[in-house]
Amino acid sequence: MPTLDPEILHQKCPVTAANIQRQVFVCTGVSCSNNNSQATLEKFWEVLKEKGLLYGKRGSLDGTVIVTTCGSVGLCAAGPAVLVYPDGVWYYGVMPEDVEEIAEKHLIQGKVVDHLLAMRVSIGRLQH
Numbered sequence: 001m002p003t004l005d006p007e008i009l010h011q012k013c014p015v016t017a018a019n020i021q022r023q024v025f026v027c028t029g030v031s032c033s034n035n036n037s038q039a040t041l042e043k044f045w046e047v048l049k050e051k052g053l054l055y056g057k058r059g060s061l062d063g064t065v066i067v068t069t070c071g072s073v074g075l076c077a078a079g080p081a082v083l084v085y086p087d088g089v090w091y092y093g094v095m096p097e098d099v100e101e102i103a104e105k106h107l108i109q110g111k112v113v114d115h116l117l118a119m120r121v122s123i124g125r126l127q128h
């Protein structure tokens with residue numbers, strides 16, 4: 001594949017020029033789906049859009065958080081499971097009513113929501 005000029009890349013793929021700070025992965029695999037993870041996912045979209053944080057077609061190009069579905073983050077037996085990257089924070093049992101607290105405390109204030117915390121792993125940041 002040919003290398004694209006950064007300006008052309010930004011035009012074709014606006015996310016490459018976005019000010020993304022975090023990515024929230026919401027498990028929608030079978031076990032988490034059986035625990036209604038779709039409702040948790042939709043609540044993340046709703047709350048983060050209201051707060052002006054959501055990046056993408058459901059939010060805006062000014063958003064700083066991407067919300068992504070995934071097949072599993074390894075906590076399906078205790079789902080719905082949510083992973084906040086690059087913070088390395090894995091939450092379990094995240095119900096729609098927990099999303100506002102995660103948005104406020106974690107995504108805005110930078111504080112882990114302890115009562116939902118399953119584990120925290122150290123993840124190195126990639127530097128350009």
